[in-house]
Amino acid sequence: MSDEVHTRFPGPVLLLAGPGTGKTHSLALRVKWLVETKGVSPDDITLITFTGEAARNMCERLSDSEKRDVYLTKEHQPSVICTMHSLGQRIITECPARFGLNDSFRLVTSKVVREILFGDAAQLSGAQRTAGEEADRAKRCASVGASSQEVRNIVGHYDGLLRACNAIDYDDQILLACKALRTDEQLRQQYQARAKHLLVDEYQDINAAQCELIRLLSAAHRTGLFVVGDDDQSIYSFRGGSPEYIRRFKDDFGSAAHIDELDLSRRCRENVLRSALAVVEGFSAGRLRKREPRFKHKDMGVVKVHDLPSDEKEAQVVTAIVRKAVPSRRVLILLPNALFAPRICQKLRRARIGFSFRAAPDEGGFAPFEALRDWIELPADSLALRVLLQKLVDGGATGVPSARSRKREKLDEREEALLSIARLWRKVLKDGIPMYDALKAAAERETHARALVDCLTELQDAHSGEINKFAETACRVLRPWREPSDMLDDIGRWLRELREASETGSEGAVRIMTMHSAKGLEADVAVVVGMEDGVFPRDDDADVDEKARQLFVSMTRAKTELHLFHARKRSASATYLPASYQLRASRFLGAIPNDVSERCYVPASTGRKKATKASS
Numbered sequence: 001m002s003d004e005v006h007t008r009f010p011g012p013v014l015l016l017a018g019p020g021t022g023k024t025h026s027l028a029l030r031v032k033w034l035v036e037t038k039g040v041s042p043d044d045i046t047l048i049t050f051t052g053e054a055a056r057n058m059c060e061r062l063s064d065s066e067k068r069d070v071y072l073t074k075e076h077q078p079s080v081i082c083t084m085h086s087l088g089q090r091i092i093t094e095c096p097a098r099f100g101l102n103d104s105f106r107l108v109t110s111k112v113v114r115e116i117l118f119g120d121a122a123q124l125s126g127a128q129r130t131a132g133e134e135a136d137r138a139k140r141c142a143s144v145g146a147s148s149q150e151v152r153n154i155v156g157h158y159d160g161l162l163r164a165c166n167a168i169d170y171d172d173q174i175l176l177a178c179k180a181l182r183t184d185e186q187l188r189q190q191y192q193a194r195a196k197h198l199l200v201d202e203y204q205d206i207n208a209a210q211c212e213l214i215r216l217l218s219a220a221h222r223t224g225l226f227v228v229g230d231d232d233q234s235i236y237s238f239r240g241g242s243p244e245y246i247r248r249f250k251d252d253f254g255s256a257a258h259i260d261e262l263d264l265s266r267r268c269r270e271n272v273l274r275s276a277l278a279v280v281e282g283f284s285a286g287r288l289r290k291r292e293p294r295f296k297h298k299d300m301g302v303v304k305v306h307d308l309p310s311d312e313k314e315a316q317v318v319t320a321i322v323r324k325a326v327p328s329r330r331v332l333i334l335l336p337n338a339l340f341a342p343r344i345c346q347k348l349r350r351a352r353i354g355f356s357f358r359a360a361p362d363e364g365g366f367a368p369f370e371a372l373r374d375w376i377e378l379p380a381d382s383l384a385l386r387v388l389l390q391k392l393v394d395g396g397a398t399g400v401p402s403a404r405s406r407k408r409e410k411l412d413e414r415e416e417a418l419l420s421i422a423r424l425w426r427k428v429l430k431d432g433i434p435m436y437d438a439l440k441a442a443a444e445r446e447t448h449a450r451a452l453v454d455c456l457t458e459l460q461d462a463h464s465g466e467i468n469k470f471a472e473t474a475c476r477v478l479r480p481w482r483e484p485s486d487m488l489d490d491i492g493r494w495l496r497e498l499r500e501a502s503e504t505g506s507e508g509a510v511r512i513m514t515m516h517s518a519k520g521l522e523a524d525v526a527v528v529v530g531m532e533d534g535v536f537p538r539d540d541d542a543d544v545d546e547k548a549r550q551l552f553v554s555m556t557r558a559k560t561e562l563h564l565f566h567a568r569k570r571s572a573s574a575t576y577l578p579a580s581y582q583l584r585a586s587r588f589l590g591a592i593p594n595d596v597s598e599r600c601y602v603p604a605s606t607g608r609k610k611a612t613k614a615s616s
Helices: 023-037 051-064 084-093 111-124 130-139 149-165 170-183 185-193 208-218 249-253 272-285 311-325 340-348 367-377 383-394 408-422 424-431 435-443 448-463 467-478 484-504 543-554
Strands: 014-017 045-049 080-083 105-110 165-167 198-202 225-231 256-264 302-310 331-335 512-515 521-530 560-566 600-601 610-612
Touching: 014 023, 023 045, 023 198, 023 225, 045 084, 051 080, 080 084, 084 170, 084 208, 111 130, 111 149, 111 383, 111 424, 130 149, 149 165, 149 424, 165 170, 170 185, 170 208, 185 208, 198 208, 225 311, 249 272, 256 302, 272 543, 272 560, 302 311, 311 331, 311 340, 311 521, 311 560, 331 340, 340 512, 367 383, 367 448, 367 467, 383 408, 383 435, 383 448, 383 467, 408 424, 408 448, 424 435, 435 448, 448 467, 521 543, 521 600, 543 560
Parallel strands: 014 225, 014 256, 045 080, 045 198, 105 165, 198 225, 302 560, 302 600, 331 512, 331 521, 521 560
Antiparallel strands: 600 610
């Protein structure tokens, strides 16, 4: 294999790059080669990364004078190095009026706002709030056109609510950019001229709308298209990402397209990568065939599969592994979801081992205070008020039944109360007034609206008074915590995260995160927990293929040492299973060959560990 794959020209070119094979470096080499060898103007190069952090890392890499093989002075670096969503935002900013926006339009990033608005849109369409969930998925996956009429109606109402608030969401950054390029020839030519050489990272994670944006940008200069990816690492189906786009690259871009490959593993040791490949080869159907990997390091690496009696014992063993590794080696602890973290975090704290853990934001606790602050700062902000109204309803301030109610009549009562709030949007849309004005008008004739206005008035009055009075009123009206202990736990978690971030930073020696969050990271030691059938994969998982790829990505974060954990008994709060004892090992673990791994079984009775390893 040639080590000069970054010089392949003309394209289109797909560079298959497995984990730790140097794809980021190859993109940087490509940029330098285009500018210094081919004489390409930096203004003719657009480099699209998957995350903002990846874009920043690329700029830093090109600016690092110590990396002479990729170093470029600032004036010779591409003028566009950004995420696809950032590029879409730039395009929309050129013509916001086309989409009913003004120059100060906002980007809505909150999942909470999105969920609430889709529920409102569903009710405005004559459907139940839950119908908004399907519409949400359809828009996220860019499949609205192929959906039912009900879904299309709901998405239409949802988009209308955003536009009424002079706002777009993440999906709009791509969808509206594509629409602008399709319908405005001058704008299309302008951005195509900046993308005579279009470089795209993480190509395996694109969805239908992103694929169209790449087609539009590269249509005039297909020979300059250079994309990098690996179908084995496609794990974002929840937003429409699919490995099929990378697998059909030649079908999409013609028989002249080339497929090259990076096959030298610079990160993973042989046992680690071969274990991970065994999983993805056994469960990910239709994957592209690749060459046998080569390895930069002669050290074979360590892979251990732990079979333990309980998650309590698992936390103990994980802590022992971490204690042995730090501070000289970095450790990643990867979880199916954040609910697997508390027991491990507790053991690490008791062992006085520092770590960083960023769980998803809790919808209780401090979230209602954030909504209150946003609305008090700008009462005319209808989105901020809508979130606050939801917090008031969910907290029980107006007597609306909880979403957890089991009685049908209670759930119907809740649906009707939320419908009365959703209908406020009609006056916002028709008369162009803030939702607060629509709510006050409704309060003159509706009991529920009057109760909401009373709550808001009380919060406003308290905000202008003493701090103690405001805190008491906010806690009583918003009801952010059920018990004082819940408040103390929330405050403690918040303070710990601040302290741990200050002490260890984002590059601390021990990091705990969900498996989905670990993409692009690496550590000397990787620990993966939750490897039980019914948990990972779950029995209702429609796409076991993707779960196998997700595990592949997690396993290949390890440079030298990999630990996979199966607990035969777990807390049901983490597994969501009615019976969380006598759990079986994940079928994925059975695919890992014994000659590259060590099996460690701990009986429940003695607590002694038995290790077995087949001879190589």
